[in-house]
Amino acid sequence: MQVINLTEKFGCFTAHWHPHIVADLNDQHIKLAKVQGEFIWHQHEAEDELFIVIKGQLHIDFRDQPTAVLNAGEILVVPRGVEHRPHAPEETWIMLVEPQATRHTGTVEHALTRHELPRI
Amino acid sequence: MQVINLTEKFGCFTAHWHPHIVADLNDQHIKLAKVQGEFIWHQHEAEDELFIVIKGQLHIDFRDQPTAVLNAGEILVVPRGVEHRPHAPEETWIMLVEPQATRHTGTVEHALTRHELPRI
Numbered sequence: 001m002q003v004i005n006l007t008e009k010f011g012c013f014t015a016h017w018h019p020h021i022v023a024d025l026n027d028q029h030i031k032l033a034k035v036q037g038e039f040i041w042h043q044h045e046a047e048d049e050l051f052i053v054i055k056g057q058l059h060i061d062f063r064d065q066p067t068a069v070l071n072a073g074e075i076l077v078v079p080r081g082v083e084h085r086p087h088a089p090e091e092t093w094i095m096l097v098e099p100q101a102t103r104h105t106g107t108v109e110h111a112l113t114r115h116e117l118p119r120i
Numbered sequence: 121m122q123v124i125n126l127t128e129k130f131g132c133f134t135a136h137w138h139p140h141i142v143a144d145l146n147d148q149h150i151k152l153a154k155v156q157g158e159f160i161w162h163q164h165e166a167e168d169e170l171f172i173v174i175k176g177q178l179h180i181d182f183r184d185q186p187t188a189v190l191n192a193g194e195i196l197v198v199p200r201g202v203e204h205r206p207h208a209p210e211e212t213w214i215m216l217v218e219p220q221a222t223r224h225t226g227t228v229e230h231a232l233t234r235h236e237l238p239r240i
Contacts, residue, residue, distance in 0.1 A: 001202070003188050004195045025168035025197045026219055028146065048145035050217070052172075054193075068123050073174075075124045077145045082121070097170070097217055099146055 006054055010034065010093050012120040017112050019096060019104055020120045031096040031117065033104075038087040042106030047099045049078045056092025061085040126174055130154065130213050132240040137232050139216060139224055140240045151216040151237065153224075158207040162226030167219045169198045176212025181205040 009022050009032055017039055019031035035058065051058060053070045060068045060076065063083050068076055078084050105113040129142050129152055137159055139151035155178065171178060173190045180188045180196065183203050188196055198204050225233040 001182060001185055001188055001196065001198070003190050006193050006195065023170075023195070023197045025170050025199075025217070026148065030170065030195070030197070050143075050145050050150065062121060065121060068121055070123055073126050075126065075143070075150070076121065077143045077150070078121070079145075097145070 006032065006093075006095065009120055010054070013118075016091070017104075018114055019117050021117050022120060024100070025097075028097055028099050029102075029117075031098070032120075033094050033096065034091055035086060035088045035094060036091045039085060040105060040108055040110050040112060041083055041085045042104075042108045042110075043083040044078075044080055044098070044102055044106045046080050047102045048080050049102065050097040051076045051078065051086075052095040052097075054093040054095055056088060056090055058092050058094055059087050059089070061087070126152065126213075126215065129240055130174070133238075136211070137224075138234055139237050141237050142240060144220070145217075148217055148219050149222075149237075151218070152240075153214050153216065154211055155206060155208045155214060156211045159205060160225060160228055160230050160232060161203055161205045162224075162228045162230075163203040164198075164200055164218070164222055164226045166200050167222045168200050169222065170217040171196045171198065171206075172215040172217075174213040174215055176208060176210050178212050178214055179207050179209070181207070 019033040139153040
């Protein structure tokens with residue numbers, strides 16, 4: 001039963017758009033990621049995705065509604081099937097909760113796709 | 121697609137040990153609770169439970185290992201079947217992610233048990 005200090009875990013890596021797994025629950029991963037700049041448009045067919053902003057500001061574009069802007073202490077659930085594009089003007093730290101099967105680029109294969117996520 | 125500001129949501133209620141639902145994902149609830157003092161020993165038969173401390177300090181006792189102490193910015197997953205007793209020396213704000221079927225007093229029926237959790 002290990003208490004996880006988020007700041008300490010964020011100190012374990014530097015790469016952007018490369019989620020790291022810190023814990024599991026109910027067949028889901030809890031992941032940390034540092035993001036900056038623009039990610040790709042993608043969707044997850046069968047997985048809802050929880051974004052929790054720890055530091056910075058995360059923007060999430062949608063096809064048919066205004067961009068969501070999340071600051072530290074704000075959260076958003078992106079439901080399955082909803083196409084979205086995250087981006088961040090500055091380095092932003094996020095925590096994600098999503099099913100273990102979730103690929104972070106969804107149904108899209110891209111240079112940013114990571115098939116093996118490290119555990120920290 | 122609604123951004124949820126945690127501070128704003130915590131401002132919607134005052135009761136201790138009474139979780140409020142703020143969002144759903146993958147058949148789970150995301151809940152906020154204000155806690156202070158001692159909760160009861162309980163376990164969840166089939167549900168892992170994620171504790172995220174937003175403000176204050178949460179202590180979680182276990183039967184066979186040292187008490188976990190979580191400060192703001194720290195998280196802990198309590199696996200299914202592990203008996204635990206949360207307590208907090210001061211008012212502490214926590215966010216929980218757990219399956220919708222989870223009762224916060226687990227298999228124990230107690231004066232603190234809430235059968236209907238409000239949505240905020």
